[in-house]
Amino acid sequence: MGTGLHAPILDWYAENARDLPWRRTDASPWAILVSEIMLQQTPVVRVLPIWAEWMERWPTPAALAAEPPGEAVRHWGRLGYPRRALNLHACARAITTEYEGQVPSTYDELRKLPGIGDYTAAAVASFAFGHSHAVLDTNVRRVLARAVRGEEYPPKATTTPERKLAESLLPALDAPRWGVAVMELGALVCTARAPRCADCPVAAACAWRLAGRPAYEGPERRGQTYAGTDRQCRGRLLAVLRDAHGAVPKAALDAVWADAVQRERALDGLVTDGLAEVLAEGTYRLPS
DNA sequence: GACGCGTGGTT
DNA sequence: TAACCAAGCGT
Structure with a gap:
């Protein structure tokens, strides 16, 4: 199931991918790692200027490691979740002392660094080092939930079936490109609120669309108010x-x-x- | 597994 | 306009 998704999505990506600086071929593993941490729960447009400033100021892990952690927090600005700045600083110091300044390339090594969980470890191993991992972010989970499972939204937490499905779809060649293409489709077309099915390369095969886009029936997704917290x-x-x-x-x-x-x-x-x-x-x- | 953790744009 | 949402992680 679903192998018919690959060519349409990869072709769509070739035509519609955004030109993001951390996707360029000259982006270093460190640049990619910084982008992935910054992008956790944060929109691309807000990350772009902060990422550029960080890359100019701290082009290597060693450069950031030489600073006090407070400087990372200061230059985080208003990106949100500032503990991520602390995590990146701790990553920089660990990479400097334990990996001779080179971002480690394997999932297991990356996974042990502070602030790097399953998604980020898979993303960096894949996008920076070309390894084959299922990259399960909110975009990918939503695309697969709709296209394959026929549901509007994925479960609240990643499930084993979701992981198995994502792994089963990994192509033999160029898994990183496949991962970023599915993410991009979720970010630009198969969006949470108002999906643009008319522009979707896999609309004809999408289980959710074919079922008439039934509304989400899962548990209520609570959103907490922010004011006064x-x-x-x-x-x-x-x-x-x-x-x-x-x-x-x-x-x-x-x-x-x-x-x-x-x-x-x-x-x-x-x-x-x-x-x-x-x-x-x-x-x-x-x-x- | 549920919760706490920032911020700002969109609907 | 209050609620939702944005390339999650750690406890």
């Missing part, structure tokens, strides 16, 4: 630390969030997570 509070506090070069008096942090109990909890959380550092006299800064 610890998350928002942490973001406010970290923005103050990021934008101030050097020590920040606690009063400056108190000023950006009214609820003292929540504010203290969030600040403690940032310190616990290594995103902030307590200095003497109740001042704070990014980690050194």
